[in-house]
Amino acid sequence: MANPGGEVDSNRDFTCGGSCHGDPSLSATSDAVIEVRTANTAYAGTMTEVEVSISGMALSKNRLLGVFLLGSINGNSDTPSDYDWSIIQDPNGGSSNYVLISVPESGEITINWILLAPSEVGPQSIYVSIHHGSDSNPDNRAFLGTTEGYPIQIDPIPDDYPTIADNWVALEERIAGDDSPLQFSTVNTDVLSVEWRLAGEIESHTAEVVGAENEWQVQIPASFGDTRIEYRITASQGEFNNQMPWLSMDTVPPYFDGNLFGARLQSISSALIIIGFVLTMHMILSPRQKKDELDQILEVETSEEVSEPIPIEEIPDIEPEVENDDTEEYNSRLIHSEDNPGWLWDPVESEWVADPNNPPGGDS
Amino acid sequence: MFAITFHHLIVGIASGTGILMGICALLAWLGNFVSNLDDFQQSFDKTSLLSSILCFICMPLAIFSGTFATSDPGGSAILYNKFVFSGLAIGFTASFIAGRVRFGEKIWNDFKLSTLQMICASGAMFWIIITGSIGGKISIGESVMDIMPFWPDFTSTIVLPWWISMVMLVFGIASIFVALKLGPTVNKISD
Numbered sequence: 001m002a003n004p005g006g007e008v009d010s011n012r013d014f015t016c017g018g019s020c021h022g023d024p025s026l027s028a029t030s031d032a033v034i035e036v037r038t039a040n041t042a043y044a045g046t047m048t049e050v051e052v053s054i055s056g057m058a059l060s061k062n063r064l065l066g067v068f069l070l071g072s073i074n075g076n077s078d079t080p081s082d083y084d085w086s087i088i089q090d091p092n093g094g095s096s097n098y099v100l101i102s103v104p105e106s107g108e109i110t111i112n113w114i115l116l117a118p119s120e121v122g123p124q125s126i127y128v129s130i131h132h133g134s135d136s137n138p139d140n141r142a143f144l145g146t147t148e149g150y151p152i153q154i155d156p157i158p159d160d161y162p163t164i165a166d167n168w169v170a171l172e173e174r175i176a177g178d179d180s181p182l183q184f185s186t187v188n189t190d191v192l193s194v195e196w197r198l199a200g201e202i203e204s205h206t207a208e209v210v211g212a213e214n215e216w217q218v219q220i221p222a223s224f225g226d227t228r229i230e231y232r233i234t235a236s237q238g239e240f241n242n243q244m245p246w247l248s249m250d251t252v253p254p255y256f257d258g259n260l261f262g263a264r265l266q267s268i269s270s271a272l273i274i275i276g277f278v279l280t281m282h283m284i285l286s287p288r289q290k291k292d293e294l295d296q297i298l299e300v301e302t303s304e305e306v307s308e309p310i311p312i313e314e315i316p317d318i319e320p321e322v323e324n325d326d327t328e329e330y331n332s333r334l335i336h337s338e339d340n341p342g343w344l345w346d347p348v349e350s351e352w353v354a355d356p357n358n359p360p361g362g363d364s
Numbered sequence: 365m366f367a368i369t370f371h372h373l374i375v376g377i378a379s380g381t382g383i384l385m386g387i388c389a390l391l392a393w394l395g396n397f398v399s400n401l402d403d404f405q406q407s408f409d410k411t412s413l414l415s416s417i418l419c420f421i422c423m424p425l426a427i428f429s430g431t432f433a434t435s436d437p438g439g440s441a442i443l444y445n446k447f448v449f450s451g452l453a454i455g456f457t458a459s460f461i462a463g464r465v466r467f468g469e470k471i472w473n474d475f476k477l478s479t480l481q482m483i484c485a486s487g488a489m490f491w492i493i494i495t496g497s498i499g500g501k502i503s504i505g506e507s508v509m510d511i512m513p514f515w516p517d518f519t520s521t522i523v524l525p526w527w528i529s530m531v532m533l534v535f536g537i538a539s540i541f542v543a544l545k546l547g548p549t550v551n552k553i554s555d
Contacts, residue, residue: 258523260431260438265529267427267451272536274455275462278484279543282466285476286550 007066009090012098014068014129014146015075030145032057036128038150042117043157047088047164049245050115050150052128055108057143060133062102068129069097069113073146080126084118086166093172093228093250114245116166121156125149162189162235162242165214173250176224181210181217189235192216199228199248207231223251367432374429378422379496381415382453386489388412389460392472393482405472412485413464419488420457423450430499441521442498448521449495456488468552477553 035053042048050069059065069090071083079097080087087095091111103109118124129146157163165185186192192211195204208219223229230248234241334344334353342360343352354360392408395401401408427450431437438444463481464471472478493509498518500507524532 253519256439256441256444256523258438258441258444258521262523262526262529263438263444263447265526265533266524267447267454269529269532269536270448270451271455271458272540273532274452274487274536275458276536276539276543278459278480279462279540280547281480282463282477282550283543283547285474285480286467286548287474287477287553 007098007100009092009094009096009099011079011081011096012068013076014070014073014078014127026139026141028141028143030057030130030132030143032130032132032143032145034128034130034145034147036126036147036150038126038152040151041153041155043161043163044117044121044154045119045157045163045166046117046161046242047244048115048117048152049112050126051110051112053108053110054103054130057103057107057130057132057145058134058136059103059107060135060137062133063104065101065103065109065130065132067091067099067101067111068127070127070129072125072149073127073129078127080115083124084120085124086116088114088116088170089172089247093248095170095172112245114170114247116164117152117154119166121154124152124154126152160188160237162237162240163187164233164235164244170247171249173252174223174229175254176251177222177254179219179222181219184211184216184218184233186214186216186235188237189214190238191236192218193234193236194218194220194231195234196220196229196231198223199230204232225251227251367429371426371429371433374422374426375496375499378419378426379492381419381422382457382492383489384415385412385419385457385460386485386492388415389482389485393478395472396475396478406469409464409469409472413461416457416460416464416485416488419492420454420461423454423457423492426450442502442518444523445518445521446495446498449491449498453488453491453495456484456491460484460488466550466552470553474553 032054033056037051037053039048052067052069054065054067057065069080069087070078071080071085072078081097087097090096090099090113091101092099097113099111101109101111127147127149129144131142131144134141134143163186165187168185171182184192184194192209194207194209196207197204210217210219218231220229220231228248228250230246232244232246234243236242333348334346334355336355337343337345340352342355342358344355345351346353388408389412391401392405392412395405395408427447430446434443436443438447460481463477463484467474467477471481497507497509501509501518
């Protein structure tokens with residue numbers, strides 16, 4: 001049984017679908033309507049577009065649809081590259097002949113491949129094959145559909161035909177915020193002009209192009225988020241213009257440059273910084289520090305150790321002298337009063353004080 | 365297979381005990397202001413201590429099991445963030461335990477130190493919730509943080525150059541050494 005979750009975009013032969021679903025008991029014919037639109041002719045080695053519209057199919061719940069672009073339906077070695085085609089861009093922005101598409105609720109989808117035509121002149125054919133599931137599918141069958149071949153005549157390229165160089169590879173994606181110029185290589189081109197637009201927009205803008213001698217730098221503004229930019233190249237030689245199909249590129253987030261070692265190191269260092277900070281805060285906020293500030297015992301003890309003890313006999317003159325002076329000064333300012341015997345008036349404190357020599361109520 | 369199962373188991377224990385630690389520490393701190401909680405402060409203290417120790421043991425196990433449970437650990441911004449946020453949670457948890465062990469159960473009687481303890485526990489709880497929510501977002505596509513009106517962008521991160529991380533590491537070790545060995549002796553708080 002095939003993978004119900006679909007197979008990722010890749011270069012796959014038609015047998016990839018056939019081998020998984022070839023047994024009639026495992027497959028059934030799809031009821032999808034497949035339309036392929038492409039030019040009937042293309043110049044050898046030039047860009048051409050194949051547009052595919054698919055509708056009317058019953059899908060499984062995940063609405064996945066696998067689409068092959070083929071050079072034949074031989075069964076193997078039947079990818080476009082086996083017939084000298086080069087895929088410039090697939091519908092998902094890559095360069096695969098098989099893409100996995102999520103079909104919208106409308107049930108109809110239009111996708112396109114941009115191809116570089118074979119360098120050899122002659123008839124070619126393009127085929128499209130699809131496979132999908134179904135919501136009501138008790139036997140787990142795959143539903144297959146294949147178109148008839150769409151002929152494309154490859155004509156010789158005119159002399160001096162301006163086009164994109166064989167070795168040029170379309171950019172699938174650009175990093176968000178990156179506004180570095182895109183590089184383009186051409187052949188036989190005097191002037192290159194590029195239009196760009198956001199996917200879904202109708203109006204296009206002209207990009208600034210710098211360069212010469214088939215090497216060009218094109219300035220398309222930086223994109224952000226889930227944005228898809230479409231651009232169209234026109235290569236000119238004299239008065240002849242070769243306008244090529246619209247190409248597109250996705251916007252992707254910047255590449256992540258972290259690794260396990262860095263993550264562990266950053267994690268451990270963050271933890272240690274926090275622990276170190278909190279332990280330092282413990283040191284600052286610890287109540288012991290405040291206790292030290294208030295506790296004067298150590299200071300007193302230190303001062304006692306430093307100062308020499310003074311013999312008690314040598315001190316007495318100092319303090320009593322000061323005290324006597326104070327007493328004499330105090331007594332000298334007291335005023336006797338005849339009206340209040342036993343009391344003295346203190347003019348400084350404005351109060352009556354008892355006369356120590358003649359206390360109130362005394363005999364004298 | 366076993367690593368994934370073990371990771372789920374150990375993450376459950378780590379996040380549960382981490383949140384218990386945060387809530388109990390918050391209630392013990394509130395006991396300084398709410399008289400009804402004062403009677404239970406000792407119980408909240410013991411519960412927060414035990415849950416923080418269990419959380420501290422489980423978190424490194426959760427990190428190691430998570431490393432083995434994913435194919436490219438540290439290879440994407442969202443997984444890188446889980447490592448960094450786990451480190452922050454471990455740092456806060458270890459700081460909470462250190463404070464409680466150094467100052468004893470009466471630490472809640474000192475307003476400044478109890479506030480520091482509460483901040484440590486809340487910080488640990490916050491980063492555990494964030495880390496767990498990222499894990500839920502990765503594994504089942506949803507998390508409890510979905511009920512928030514905003515969801516921070518964890519699909520991008522700041523990747524520090526290794527030498528800055530090394531400087532931080534040395535600075536952290538030096539500050540721990542200074543605080544423990546060269547600083548003044550810290551005594552348990554008494555009544």
